[in-house]
Amino acid sequence: MSVPRRVRARASEAGLAASVVTGGASRSMWCTTDYTLLITVINIKLAWSLVIHSRLIRLGRGARQPLVVVTVLGLVLSALAVIQAFALATVFSCIVAGTPIDALAPALVVVAVALLVRPVFVALRELAVHSVAGAVTRSVRGRLLDAEAAAGPLARPDARTGTRQSLLTDGVDGLEPYFGRYVPQVVVTAVTVVAVVTILIALDPVVGLVTAIIAATVPFVPRLWDRALQARGDDHWSAYSDMNADVADSLRGMETLKLLGATTDRRRTLTESSARLLHATLGQLRLSLLESGLTGFLLIAGPAAALLAAVVRIASGDLAAASVFTVTLLAFEAFRPFRELANHWHAGYLGVSAGGRVLAALDGEPGRARSVQTTDDAPSVIPDDEAIVFDDVTFRYPGAEQASLHGFDLRIARGSVVAVVGPSGAGKSTLVNLVLGFGDPEEGRVSVLGHAARDAAPGTVALVSQDPVLFSGTIRENLRLVAPGASDDDLAAALERAHAADLVAHGLDSPVGDGGALLSGGERQRVAIARALLMNAPIIVLDEASSALDARAERHVLGDLRAATLPDGSGVTVLVIAHRLAALRHVDEVIVVDDGRVVERGGFDELAAGDGLFARLLDAQTDRVDA
Numbered sequence: 195m196s197v198p199r200r201v202r203a204r205a206s207e208a209g210l211a212a213s214v215v216t217g218g219a220s221r222s223m224w225c226t227t228d229y230t231l232l233i234t235v236i237n238i239k240l241a242w243s244l245v246i247h248s249r250l251i252r253l254g255r256g257a258r259q260p261l262v263v264v265t266v267l268g269l270v271l272s273a274l275a276v277i278q279a280f281a282l283a284t285v286f287s288c289i290v291a292g293t294p295i296d297a298l299a300p301a302l303v304v305v306a307v308a309l310l311v312r313p314v315f316v317a318l319r320e321l322a323v324h325s326v327a328g329a330v331t332r333s334v335r336g337r338l339l340d341a342e343a344a345a346g347p348l349a350r351p352d353a354r355t356g357t358r359q360s361l362l363t364d365g366v367d368g369l370e371p372y373f374g375r376y377v378p379q380v381v382v383t384a385v386t387v388v389a390v391v392t393i394l395i396a397l398d399p400v401v402g403l404v405t406a407i408i409a410a411t412v413p414f415v416p417r418l419w420d421r422a423l424q425a426r427g428d429d430h431w432s433a434y435s436d437m438n439a440d441v442a443d444s445l446r447g448m449e450t451l452k453l454l455g456a457t458t459d460r461r462r463t464l465t466e467s468s469a470r471l472l473h474a475t476l477g478q479l480r481l482s483l484l485e486s487g488l489t490g491f492l493l494i495a496g497p498a499a500a501l502l503a504a505v506v507r508i509a510s511g512d513l514a515a516a517s518v519f520t521v522t523l524l525a526f527e528a529f530r531p532f533r534e535l536a537n538h539w540h541a542g543y544l545g546v547s548a549g550g551r552v553l554a555a556l557d558g559e560p561g562r563a564r565s566v567q568t569t570d571d572a573p574s575v576i577p578d579d580e581a582i583v584f585d586d587v588t589f590r591y592p593g594a595e596q597a598s599l600h601g602f603d604l605r606i607a608r609g610s611v612v613a614v615v616g617p618s619g620a621g622k623s624t625l626v627n628l629v630l631g632f633g634d635p636e637e638g639r640v641s642v643l644g645h646a647a648r649d650a651a652p653g654t655v656a657l658v659s660q661d662p663v664l665f666s667g668t669i670r671e672n673l674r675l676v677a678p679g680a681s682d683d684d685l686a687a688a689l690e691r692a693h694a695a696d697l698v699a700h701g702l703d704s705p706v707g708d709g710g711a712l713l714s715g716g717e718r719q720r721v722a723i724a725r726a727l728l729m730n731a732p733i734i735v736l737d738e739a740s741s742a743l744d745a746r747a748e749r750h751v752l753g754d755l756r757a758a759t760l761p762d763g764s765g766v767t768v769l770v771i772a773h774r775l776a777a778l779r780h781v782d783e784v785i786v787v788d789d790g791r792v793v794e795r796g797g798f799d800e801l802a803a804g805d806g807l808f809a810r811l812l813d814a815q816t817d818r819v820d821a
């Protein structure tokens with residue numbers, strides 16, 4: 195393989211074959227160039243498809259612009275490094291050739307400028323990396339939270355809180371280095387390697403080819419362990435999120451564990467999950483070190499092989515001796531981006547392990563697996579005066595063998611106050627979940643104000659549960675959550691309607707504590723009822739929401755809710771699930787549910803006077819009170 199004389203001449207003249215590979219190049223050289231470029235392009239394509247996980251790339255769509263900026267800045271830094279290498283090679287060649295010191299000035303100025311501007315671009319790139327990280331985490335975390343909210347509590351009943359929390363925090367954070375550093379570096383590496391190898395081929399095809407072959411091998415090394423590394427990454431993430439879930443469970447249930455005398459057993463569980471995490475971390479580390487060792491060897495072997503090839507070519511007279519500096523420094527630059535990429539490799543794998551789970555959580559966005567609900571297709575035949583309609587509904591929880599509701603029919607008129615009662619496990623909470631649109635029936639339809647429940651506009655149904663969630667902050671902040679524009683008078687009025695005047699007297703600025711810990715159970719429930727009233731929702735569902743109040747207060751709250759109206763003057767529909775039946779004396783209708791079906795319905799007095807399930811449940815409670 196001969197090198198064009200013209201190229202050799204130039205290389206010997208300046209120590210720099212530098213830039214020019216022109217039309218005068220021989221056919222054999224072009225063949226070599228084509229071949230090398232082909233290898234490099236295949237290499238880039240493979241590296242891209244194997245190193246970059248295309249499904250994961252979708253997660254970075256919120257950060258396209260800063261990603262481009264980081265990549266461009268990375269390319270500028272690489273270009274500076276190559277220019278600096280050229281200038282240094284010129285300096286060395288001139289020194290060796292005994293060129294007067296004045297002639298070195300331009301090259302020294304280039305080196306000085308490159309050294310001076312480099313930190314500026316490094317700083318700019320760091321800022322851009324943080325923008326990518328911020329944009330990716332904001333967008334992915336937002337989408338995950340939306341998916342969580344849309345899925346509702348029934349979608350992933352077996353998902354542990356700590357596991358979901360890990361995904362939302364550390365899992366999303368794991369994507370930061372993947373997108374901020376690893377992905378742009380893959381592009382920078384690919385472009386730099388192609389550019390530097392092309393220049394080396396122009397200098398000397400043999401040296402260029404040797405560099406190209408070793409450079410093409412580097413991205414394949416981690417591929418040898420790809421599956422194992424990914425499996426170890428998955429193990430590591432599972433162990434990590436399981437341990438977090440165990441810690442979260444333990445913290446939440448600390449008092450219960452203490453009262454049950456189960457702290458020792460719990461400690462053992464935590465020790466075991468820590469040991470599993472340590473084992474998974476060490477396993478991943480061992481494999482990473484092995485892979486880093488081999489990659490590191492290739493990164494040293496690459497420039498060394500290029501230097502060796504250059505020495506052989508110089509010895510055979512095919513390359514000017516002065517070119518040795520250019521070849522060596524450029525060969526080093528061809529492998530430098532790989533070194534940076536290798537540093538981010540670990541981050542890349544973390545991102546891949548976490549990203550896979552993030553994608554799984556986002557699968558089917560907005561997040562709810564649908565079953566057979568057909569309301570969309572069927573024209574609505576819901577009369578205007580009906581707020582909630584269950585039309586021959588059969589519902590089964592995901593994975594459950596038995597249906598929890600079968601052939602369930604129920605029509606609740608707008609503005610009415612209706613109670614649903616029944617023994618434990620009858621299906622009352624299931625009914626509430628379906629009204630809230632958290633699940634889809636296997637058969638039949640659930641409609642809320644004429645729409646499929648799952649399509650009801652946000653704010654249509656206000657739920658107050660037995661153990662409502664209050665957020666750390668003041669009473670005012672908790673109420674303003676649903677009515678940001680409400681005045682203090684509005685807040686106080688809502689609290690009074692929820693029979694929480696004592697809390698008004700206390701002051702709206704009173705802190706409620708973590709999860710409402712500074713309030714009693716009854717106070718928490720009343721604040722939650724006031725919050726539901728402030729929502730101005732046309733339907734309010736109280737699921738054992740007044741269970742912590744005394745019987746008189748519970749009766750009063752329910753009585754007041756009868757009078758609740760919306761801003762347009764229409765009445766609020768109230769669905770009450772209650773165990774304390776005596777408190778339901780003034781509701782419009784009582785629906786009695788048993789074994790997933792409506793078994794009785796009617797007025798309180800009518801059912802109480804009968805001999806059905808309601809009368810038996812009422813008798814049982816009266817007997818208990820009498821006893």
Ligand SMILES: Nc1ncnc2c1ncn2[C@@H]1O[C@H](COP(=O)(O)OP(=O)(O)OP(=O)(O)O)[C@@H](O)[C@H]1O
Binds near residue numbers: 591598617619621623
């Ligand atoms: N997430 C779930 N997965 C599977 N089955 C469930 C799930 N939640 C409830 N069930 C089952 O559905 C049936 C109805 O439960 P539901 O919670 O609706 O009863 P309930 O009337 O509200 O009972 P309680 O008064 O004790 O709260 C029960 O057999 C229960 O075991």
